[in-house]
Amino acid sequence: MIERTKYLLADEDTPTAWYNLAADLPELAPKRNPGTGADITVDDLLPFVCRDIAEQELSTERYVEIPDEVRQIYTQWRPSPLVRARRLERALDTPARIYYKYEGGSPAGSHKPNTAIPQVYYNKAAGITQLVTETGAGQWGSSLSFAGAYFGVDVRVYMVRASFHQKPYRRLLMETYGATCVPSPSEDTETGRKRLAERAEHPGSLGIATGEAMEIAFHNPHVNYAGGSVLNHVLLHQSVIGQEALAQMALADDYPDVVVGCAGGGSNLGGLTFPFIGEQLRGGRRVRVVAAEPAACPTLTRGRLAFDFGDSGGFSPLFRMHTLGNDFVPPSMHAGGLRYHGMSPLVSSAVEAGLIEPVALRQRACFEAGILFARNEGIVPAPESTHAIRGAIAEALAAKEEGRPRTILFGLSGHGHFDLAAYEQALAGTLEDDIYDAAGVEAALTNLPAQERPALLDA
Amino acid sequence: MIERTKYLLADEDTPTAWYNLAADLPELAPKRNPGTGADITVDDLLPFVCRDIAEQELSTERYVEIPDEVRQIYTQWRPSPLVRARRLERALDTPARIYYKYEGGSPAGSHKPNTAIPQVYYNKAAGITQLVTETGAGQWGSSLSFAGAYFGVDVRVYMVRASFHQKPYRRLLMETYGATCVPSPSEDTETGRKRLAERAEHPGSLGIATGEAMEIAFHNPHVNYAGGSVLNHVLLHQSVIGQEALAQMALADDYPDVVVGCAGGGSNLGGLTFPFIGEQLRGGRRVRVVAAEPAACPTLTRGRLAFDFGDSGGFSPLFRMHTLGNDFVPPSMHAGGLRYHGMSPLVSSAVEAGLIEPVALRQRACFEAGILFARNEGIVPAPESTHAIRGAIAEALAAKEEGRPRTILFGLSGHGHFDLAAYEQALAGTLEDDIYDAAGVEAALTNLPAQERPALLDA
Numbered sequence: 079m080i081e082r083t084k085y086l087l088a089d090e091d092t093p094t095a096w097y098n099l100a101a102d103l104p105e106l107a108p109k110r111n112p113g114t115g116a117d118i119t120v121d122d123l124l125p126f127v128c129r130d131i132a133e134q135e136l137s138t139e140r141y142v143e144i145p146d147e148v149r150q151i152y153t154q155w156r157p158s159p160l161v162r163a164r165r166l167e168r169a170l171d172t173p174a175r176i177y178y179k180y181e182g183g184s185p186a187g188s189h190k191p192n193t194a195i196p197q198v199y200y201n202k203a204a205g206i207t208q209l210v211t212e213t214g215a216g217q218w219g220s221s222l223s224f225a226g227a228y229f230g231v232d233v234r235v236y237m238v239r240a241s242f243h244q245k246p247y248r249r250l251l252m253e254t255y256g257a258t259c260v261p262s263p264s265e266d267t268e269t270g271r272k273r274l275a276e277r278a279e280h281p282g283s284l285g286i287a288t289g290e291a292m293e294i295a296f297h298n299p300h301v302n303y304a305g306g307s308v309l310n311h312v313l314l315h316q317s318v319i320g321q322e323a324l325a326q327m328a329l330a331d332d333y334p335d336v337v338v339g340c341a342g343g344g345s346n347l348g349g350l351t352f353p354f355i356g357e358q359l360r361g362g363r364r365v366r367v368v369a370a371e372p373a374a375c376p377t378l379t380r381g382r383l384a385f386d387f388g389d390s391g392g393f394s395p396l397f398r399m400h401t402l403g404n405d406f407v408p409p410s411m412h413a414g415g416l417r418y419h420g421m422s423p424l425v426s427s428a429v430e431a432g433l434i435e436p437v438a439l440r441q442r443a444c445f446e447a448g449i450l451f452a453r454n455e456g457i458v459p460a461p462e463s464t465h466a467i468r469g470a471i472a473e474a475l476a477a478k479e480e481g482r483p484r485t486i487l488f489g490l491s492g493h494g495h496f497d498l499a500a501y502e503q504a505l506a507g508t509l510e511d512d513i514y515d516a517a518g519v520e521a522a523l524t525n526l527p528a529q530e531r532p533a534l535l536d537a
Numbered sequence: 538m539i540e541r542t543k544y545l546l547a548d549e550d551t552p553t554a555w556y557n558l559a560a561d562l563p564e565l566a567p568k569r570n571p572g573t574g575a576d577i578t579v580d581d582l583l584p585f586v587c588r589d590i591a592e593q594e595l596s597t598e599r600y601v602e603i604p605d606e607v608r609q610i611y612t613q614w615r616p617s618p619l620v621r622a623r624r625l626e627r628a629l630d631t632p633a634r635i636y637y638k639y640e641g642g643s644p645a646g647s648h649k650p651n652t653a654i655p656q657v658y659y660n661k662a663a664g665i666t667q668l669v670t671e672t673g674a675g676q677w678g679s680s681l682s683f684a685g686a687y688f689g690v691d692v693r694v695y696m697v698r699a700s701f702h703q704k705p706y707r708r709l710l711m712e713t714y715g716a717t718c719v720p721s722p723s724e725d726t727e728t729g730r731k732r733l734a735e736r737a738e739h740p741g742s743l744g745i746a747t748g749e750a751m752e753i754a755f756h757n758p759h760v761n762y763a764g765g766s767v768l769n770h771v772l773l774h775q776s777v778i779g780q781e782a783l784a785q786m787a788l789a790d791d792y793p794d795v796v797v798g799c800a801g802g803g804s805n806l807g808g809l810t811f812p813f814i815g816e817q818l819r820g821g822r823r824v825r826v827v828a829a830e831p832a833a834c835p836t837l838t839r840g841r842l843a844f845d846f847g848d849s850g851g852f853s854p855l856f857r858m859h860t861l862g863n864d865f866v867p868p869s870m871h872a873g874g875l876r877y878h879g880m881s882p883l884v885s886s887a888v889e890a891g892l893i894e895p896v897a898l899r900q901r902a903c904f905e906a907g908i909l910f911a912r913n914e915g916i917v918p919a920p921e922s923t924h925a926i927r928g929a930i931a932e933a934l935a936a937k938e939e940g941r942p943r944t945i946l947f948g949l950s951g952h953g954h955f956d957l958a959a960y961e962q963a964l965a966g967t968l969e970d971d972i973y974d975a976a977g978v979e980a981a982l983t984n985l986p987a988q989e990r991p992a993l994l995d996a
Contacts, residue, residue, distance in 0.1 A: 079605065080548065080549065080551070080605060080608050080609045080612060081609065082548055082549075082612075083548055083609070083612040083613055084548055084612060084613075086545055086547065088545065089539065089541055089542055089543055090539065090541075092539070146538065146539060149539050150539045150540065150542070153539060153541075153542040153543060154542055154543075154620070154914070154915055155915070161613070165687075183642055184915075185911075185914075185915025185916050185917075186915075187954070191915075224915055227911075227912040227913075228624075228912075228913075228915075247706070247954070247957045247958075250957035250958070250960055250961050251917065251954075251957060253960075253961070253964055254908060254911055254917055254957065254960045254964065255911065255912060256912060449713060452644075452686075452713055452714065453686040453687075453714060453715060454686075454687075455613070455644075456613055456614070456643075456644025456645075456650075456683055456687075457644050458644075458710065458713055495646070495706070495710075495954040495955065496954065498706045498709035498710060498713065499706075499709070501709055501712075501713045502709050502712070505712055505713065
């Protein structure tokens with residue numbers, strides 16, 4: 079007899095609607111038009127995204143129907159498996175039950191295609207011929223490239239220069255899907271040229287690359303911007319993860335005491351945890367939610383909850399979110415997908431409401447957890463995902479300390495096949511432990527647009 | 538409404554026994570002891586493998602029970618999905634129905650863990666503390682490393698030097714699992730030193746690397762050799778692929794007219810197709826089976842059916858198989874896993890019996906097929922797997938030509954995340970088309986042991 083390892087759902091169990099936490103959150107954070115300070119409207123967003131996406135961004139409906147064509151494509155890799163980490167449990171000698179929701183089986187290797195596919199679908203329907211975006215570690219850029227290939231929409235990706243050189247295979251994956259990948263900052267935009275003038279071979283940041291992409295979309299009517307995280311509609315699309323996990327935990331006849339996700343812009347964290355938080359807000363069972371962010375870019379634990387731009391070009395709306403300042407350039411670290419100055423406003427609101435506990439983790443400890451995981455569960459995790467693993471292990475060890483069982487669910491957002499150079503350093507003991515750049519954050523927070531324009535904060 | 542994409546089985550549907558084609562093949566090819574010319578015995582194999590494995594190698598039982606511990610580990614990624622390639626069908630505008638059995642979702646990214654896990658399991662039980670092996674593209678080396686981590690058995694991998702330098706991430710994957718990876722030929726063995734004396738920085742071959750691994754096992758009682766293909770017990774373990782596919786085709790209410798697999802040493806091909814061939818041999822429905830091999834290393838289409846060594850060190854038994862000669866060094870090509878001079882004796886027997894049709898394909902055409910597949914089905918295939926895709930596409934286009942439906946099943950043996958440099962060349966149009974080295978094969982065939990010792994052929 080064998081013990082159950084995976085909890086699977088059939089194609090037809092792919093969710094039929096996305097879940098929107100905005101419907102259940104006690105208070106919804108508004109977004110501001112940076113020019114007027116007023117709450118933004120659908121029209122304010124149309125220079126960047128198509129109408130369907132703009133409406134989803136501002137929607138407070140609890141459920142948004144998933145188009146059949148999107149659902150059909152989801153079935154190529156969805157529902158994704160929920161896996162019981164029995165070997166990891168034994169390695170930790172813990173009474174805890176550990177489950178992970180694995181998104182690395184998608185074509186691009188992470189959860190990002192969950193939103194790439196609907197974004198390209200809606201833009202294609204709106205007559206858009208090119209999408210532009212930014213990418214850090216490359217997970218988002220390759221996912222949008224994959225989706226672009228499916229719908230015949232041209233994709234142009236601005237990749238943070240440091241990652242562009244560190245991860246040549248990520249660029250090649252985008253090119254295999256037919257996309258173009260450009261190191262950022264670039265000469266293509268005013269945002270990029272300004273940084274290059276300050277410093278040739280500028281290493282870039284997610285904020286700068288986002289600014290470049292948004293600038294291009296702003297100036298071209300047939301070109302739109304596609305965001306991989308932070309935005310409400312992105313977290314809406316990612317809710318398929320948590321909805322499936324709810325059904326799969328029921329199959330396992332179990333329910334998580336704690337759900338752990340890694341936190342960069344918030345898309346994997348929100349996608350996995352919001353459906354559980356929603357259950358709780360509507361009177362269901364209480365669940366602890368832990369957001370594991372990197373100590374080098376500790377947006378939730380050390381940032382300020384304020385109005386700030388999502389990009390370093392000043393093109394985006396002003397989001398009320400935890401931020402380290404939009405021109406903060408985080409220290410280079412391998413979890414490039416977590417190297418972002420801001421946070422999903424929905425996640426920030428949930429943290430403010432006490433629904434999510436943030437914790438900052440150092441990358442050396444996270445890679446140690448990743449290697450332990452690989453040697454017990456087989457999958458080599460993405461550096462981003464190792465933060466969730468580390469957080470889950472801490473919960474499992476706490477359960478052991480207490481001598482009581484605990485059900486832990488964490489998000490394994492992607493695999494690390496393109497990140498093995500970082501594992502090489504971790505194995506050789508040469509991985510730098512990331513240091514928090516307190517002075518850099520202080521300087522960046524001094525430049526917050528909200529402080530330059532205090533009227534916005536009072537509005 | 539959505540159309541069904543994936544045909545899934547639950548953990549408990551993982552096969553309980555491996556299927557052995559040797560029980561159903563009309564005539565079983567014997568193996569020879571190179572010293573005596575007599576049929577080999579279990580004892581002849583014990584310097585290299587443990588008793589359980591040796592018995593499986595020579596077994597003619599139809600079913601061999603899978604140990605619970607192996608089956609339990611299989612459930613981490615098995616049963617693997619059977620996927621209907623609906624988007625590829627539409628792209629080809631074919632009346633054919635195309636299915637693929639996807640093995641790339643395993644922790645090491647290919648079908649190889651199906652045999653790595655039982656091999657390490659049996660060796661661990663036999664008190665073996667180290668396993669040595671060869672690897673070409675790295676799929677097998679990383680799979681054995683993964684399995685070694687699970688059972689706490691030390692793994693040492695001799696990697697063909699050309700691939701060692703081409704694919705640094707494969708080495709890093711092995712190291713992440715805790716294994717050691719050495720470029721071959723090496724100074725560790727007589728087999729290696731001889732080649733290095735002939736040529737410093739010798740590019741290596743699978744035959745040489747196999748010889749190095751077997752030499753080490755031969756001289757060390759606590760060290761065994763683990764083979765990733767060719768051998769009967771390897772194809773036995775891989776039969777889980779085809780057994781699951783049989784059950785999944787039934788779920789799809791369909792049955793293949795033709796099954797296509799890529800052919801290097803024969804492990805993916807045999808694993809997928811033997812259960813179908815067995816059904817046919819026992820009176821079930823007839824199925825065409827196509828073996829897609831590389832034009833640069835065309836063992837089945839241009840090799841000789843003769844007794845030859847499996848390695849270039851002369852350590853292995855003599856196998857009656859199609860061979861290009863054990864000291865043939867195939868031209869460098871990206872599908873390193875198909876770059877082998879010989880072939881599984883069971884596959885060779887099935888070809889001889891007219892049960893399998895071999896076809897030789899060029900790598901440029903295969904990469905074109907791989908890119909078409911990636912842009913329609915999302916998954917970037919391993920270079921080896923692109924041969925099966927190309928073969929399947931040829932069948933789909935033939936069906937279109939005929940204007941009649943045809944059910945095609947092919948084996949997608951792994952993903953190409955570690956092979957993107959080859960895709961870069963394919964996209965840039967700089968991929969060399971492989972040339973068949975007729976003179977090299979002729980020279981190697983002149984040195985066949987069967988010809989040096991003709992008594993063996995007559996025995």
